[in-house]
Amino acid sequence: MTSNPMAGAVRRGRQYVPLLVTSVLLVLMFSVGSVQYDGFLSGQVLLNLLIDNAFLLVVAVGMTFVVLTGGIDLSVGAVVALSTMLSAWLVERHGWPPLLVIPLVLVVGTVAGFVMGWVIHSFEIQPFIVTLAGMFLARGLCYTISIDSISITDPTYTAFAQTRIPLPGDLFVSPSVLVAVGVVAVAFVVLHHTRLGRNVYALGGSEQSALLMGLPVARTKIAVYAVSGFCSSLGGVLLTFYMLSGYGLHAVGLELDAIAAVVIGGTLLTGGSGYLLGTVLGVLVLGLIQTLISFQGTLSSWWTRIVIGGLLFVFILLQRLIVGRRKV
Amino acid sequence: MPAQSAQQPVLEVRGIRKEFPGVVALDGVDFRLFPGEVHALMGENGAGKSTLIKVLTGVHPSDGGEVVLDGRPVRIAGPLQAQLAGISTVYQEVNLCPNLSVAENILIGREPRRFGLVHWSELRRRAAESVADLDLDIDVSAPLDSYSTAVQQLVAIVRAVEVSAKVLILDEPTSSLDREEVRQLFAVMRRLRDQGVAILFVSHFLDQVYEICDRMTVLLGGRLEGEYLTGELRQVDLVARMIGGEPSDPGEPSDSARREPAEGADAPPFLRADGLARSGAIEPYDLTIRSGEVVGLAGLLGSGRTEAARLLFGADHSTRGSVRIEGAEVSLRTPRTAISHGIAFCPEDRKTEGLIGELTVRENIVLALQAARGWTRPLSGTRQDEIALHWIRALGIRPGNPEALVRNLSGGNQQKVLLARWLITDPKLLILDEPTRGIDVGAKAEIQKLVADLAGDGMSVLFISAELEEVLRLCHRVGVLRDRRLVAELPNDGSLTPESIMATIASGAQS
Amino acid sequence: MTKHRLFWPAVVLAVLLLANLAFTPDFFAIRIKDGHLYGSLIDILHFGAPLVLVALGMTLVIATGGIDLSVGSTVAIAGALACLHISEAADPASPGTVVASVAIALAVALVLGVANGVLVARVGVQPIIATLILMVAGRGVAQLVTGGQIITVTSGPYRLIGGGYWLAVPFAVLLAVVVVLLTALLTRRTALGLLLESVGGNPVASRLVGIRASGLIALVYVFSALCAAVAGLMISSNVSSADGNNAGLWIELDAILAVVVGGTSLTGGRFSLGGTVLGALIIQALSTTIYTIGIPPETTLVFKAFVVITVCLIQSPAFRAKAVRRRSSATRSARPRPLKTEEAEA
Secondary structure: OOOOHHHHHHHHHHOOHHHHHHHHHHHHHHHHHHHHOOOOOOHHHHHHHHHHHHHHHHHHHHHHHHHHOOOOOOOHHHHHHHHHHHHHHHHHHOOOOHHHHHHHHHHHHHHHHHHHHHHHHHHOOOHHHHHHHHHHHHHHHHHHHOOOOEEOOOHHHHHHHHOOEEEOOOEEEOHHHHHHHHHHHHHHHHHHHOHHHHHHHHHHHOHHHHHHOOOOHHHHHHHHHHHHHHHHHHHHHHHHHHHOEEOOOOOOOHHHHHHHHHHHOOOOOOOOOOOHHHHHHHHHHHHHHHHHHHHHOOOOOHHHHHHHHHHHHHHHHHHHHHHHHHHO | OOOOOOOOOOEEEEEEEEEEOOEEEEEEEEEEEOOOOEEEEEOOOOOOHHHHHHHHOOOOOOOEEEEEEOOEEEOOOOHHHHHHHOEEEEOOOOOOOOOOEHHHHHHOOOOOEEOOEEOHHHHHHHHHHHHHHOOOOOOOOOEHHHOOHHHHHHHHHHHHHHOOOOEEEEEOOOOOOOHHHHHHHHHHHHHHHHOOOEEEEEOOOHHHHHHHOOEEEEEEOOEEEEEEEHHHOOHHHHHHHHHOOOOOOOOOOOOOOOOOOOOOOOOOEEEEEEEEEEOOOEEEEEEEEEOOOEEEEEOOOOOOHHHHHHHHHOOOOOOEEEEEEOOEEEOOOOHHHHHHOOEEEEOOOHHHHHOOOOOEHHHHHHHHHHHHHOOOOOOOHHHHHHHHHHHHHHHOOOOOOOOOEHHHOOHHHHHHHHHHHHHOOOOOEEEEEOOOOOOOHHHHHHHHHHHHHHHHOOOEEEEEOOOHHHHHHHOOEEEEEEOOEEEEEEEOOOOOOHHHHHHHHHHOOOO | OOOOOOHHHHHHHHHHHHHHHHHOOOOOOOEEEOOEEEOHHHHHHHHHHHHHHHHHHHHHHHHOOOOOOOHHHHHHHHHHHHHHHHHHOOOOOOHHHHHHHHHHHHHHHHHHHHHHHHHHHHHOOOHHHHHHHHHHHHHHHHHHHHOOOEEEOOOHHHHHHHHOEEOOEEHHHHHHHHHHHHHHHHHHOOOHHHHHHHHHHOHHHHHHHOOOHHHHHHHHHHHHHHHHHHHHHHHHHHOOEEEOOOOOOOHHHHHHHHHHHOOOOOOOOOOOHHHHHHHHHHHHHHHHHHHHHOOOHHHHHHHHHHHHHHHHHHHOHHHHHHHHHHHHHHHOOOOOOOOOOOOOEO
């Protein structure tokens, strides 16, 4: 047959390019940090990256599902905020037991995602405008609950927040890290080893084809937004542990960080190509930028945004090169 | 040659009917398909081919008649149901996911699973087996888009067969394949036929149809024209049946509307194309168009008529050859450059390529002139109204309101708006692609008269039409295309008849 | 009458304003105090002026089938640059300083707009993605300019832009009116509007008509950035300070909302500047109403969510088709629905 093995290998290799670039970037940033700053080269600095960004990791996993289908979810930051608010309000103001509140919050987030997915699919409205409305709604609901921050003193929450799980070599992680790692593991299996996951990729490759191949397009499309809603609310629960408060202004702009992590992790914004592992690397890159800037000391925190913007620019151009060649 | 009469058809369609608003696309069509045959479905634009395929694959529900599969009437509710019932389709645009591996594309939706998870090694093994079954050599773990369209086409067939297709519909699978790739495809088709699969083959290439098909069904204007054994129908007869030997409408002028070119046959050429080609679309062709001359392009649907014209307008890039306008070589890279050289183009698909539906008649009419002037040199409101009203009157556009939205106009009036748009730019060459298709008889006659008048005033016209009577009535010369090749250029000197053009299309050579 | 495209936005605005009358009997009263006009209606116009400007730029971008998410960042950057220049100048109150600060802000906005335009029109990145970059980085840039502080300025001439009065009318309102009129002239007196609508309505046909789309598309992103910059000047001038973090936060969403409410479709094509102005005033009136009724102002977001989704549903052909089918199947329920999916096997 007229297959050209060389061209095939080159093509196949190309989809790993962004992932490779991200890995190199990560190693490079870590090396630079280690050479420049004392105490940078330690396992705990790496683990702190995970501790500080556990909630972002969970949210970015959900975003990966959505972006793989070629969609976008702008509501994640607002759903995270709503989850912190709902948790704090129910636990502190109404004295509900955390074991009841947490599942309830997860259900609320999942249902919100499901409804957005349903509207997007049934009425063929662009995902960005529907999730934008979702964002308004979730932030608005936060404020109808309370304008001010509600801090949490519930013993279960504080215990969870303060727990440190020791690792060999004087290292430790927080329980949130374990949750995040668990989410990544489950999401990896779902994306790469279940029909739902493969349908997500197929949908991102070509919705028209997926339809003609008889795949459950409607179900898959709604499912990814529900997954994203679930991940956002879980991220919200983790953020509640981290901040020990509920506030309508928590996680402002988180949707941008999540999208940036997904893009820097090598997932194409047009859908169909990308890896969950890449998203993990993307989150680490974002975290490492923050760590580097805080180690540097004189650079201000806004450099984080500028650097993330710059990285987004580079990776979007990179994507453009890859997609541009494929389409032509 | 399989003997059908003794066998029961695997698929039979009886009296199928399908209406769209304002059009009867299929009008009581019968069709049968036997196991172990390759059957061609032939017909021109509007014959109902694609509607029939869409009904069979469950994309459109039928409005009447029945589909019988293996002796039992079935109702096909969607693509999935069609596949489950044993009818699989491979489209011209490969409908697979380019980002997934070949193996996944073959088996997605039916992946083998273990403990609820996709069993990858089994998936690859089964896919490789299916590929080997058809004697193909494709690495199933490679992503689909690392292969050429031809291989992707074959993968689509492997998928279709894997779903255990009794009926395989191939909708223009060869349109973008080269000769060698077509040979490979045919080898696979023959193999499947020998395994007892019934194959419905749609192609614009007559040679291919005659090479691979056992029987053919011809549709004409939404009705069954006839069913023939390939060996018993000469190509020229097939062409005649596809185009339809209707006598010309008594309401139309039967005499020639064309006039002698103002400057005679030896007038200097306005445009000359030498060896112009675009790979995969049209083979190299030479064409000369003189001032005041109407040159026709005749050929079946998909023969390369539109593709040839688009190169002259810069709508597509040519991959070789050159164009001279009034003797000077020009590079027609974009429509804008072609327009600046005095070329205008009314595309075949008015809705998607011609009109801006949500703008008004006036705005659509002035658009080309305004685009040429640039946005900083606007036509004044009164000037626009003048132009619009003038052309609405001159061409009899109805409704006569320049502020009506163009998408609400009938086909014939939309075509006149397009003509008006270009006529105000005062072009030297007007390219008309199927300008009279799908419009009523009155508007058709008006447009034909207009073309003749314009040529009489010295404008060159390239006139593309599937209707041979129309071409003969208007054109001074006729280029005949077949299988993406300009096979002949015939002077319309009075001896040219629809039959002789058909013979040229059928034989592929100047007779 | 109801066919007119401004009819429904105008009705919504009128209803919103009338609703206020129930809570504030003197809502429509306009007083003159110290030679300045005062009143709720004037407030709506005054505070709505920046949104009108941003939405105006957004309208042209959306007409080409694009979107500009970076306007909020541009608002912040423009305000920050102007205030920084004034605060560092020897004489903050001199008109020369203010003119220079405005020029700097507009020049940088021009560069930002060109960057967006090149990414969309030349490189071919989807608009939502291309402008996302500046949306992310722009906030950082604004904070970089202000040094993370809120820069407060005391400059009479600068204060005029957003907070001052001229001929008894808030200067910001006059400025907005002038920009709206200029835009209307620019798009409707030249062929710009027609060509933009053509490119947004049918890009394929537009190419075959000989329209050079890339230049036009780049132009609208530049225009959008400039409008955002002027809005940024107004906002920072009104509070006499620049806040890199919060200035123009979420204004891109309000602007998109205003455009959609004003009747311009997100898919591009026909646009209505008048509709957008009404849309922006509706958004502003909504905020004012919620404030006067006594609901916490932050909950405006909930209302906006419902407005967005309602307007989008009304514009969605799929929704309309479903609504119509439901209605017709209710009246003719005896007739079987043609699109019903059943098992293939009889």
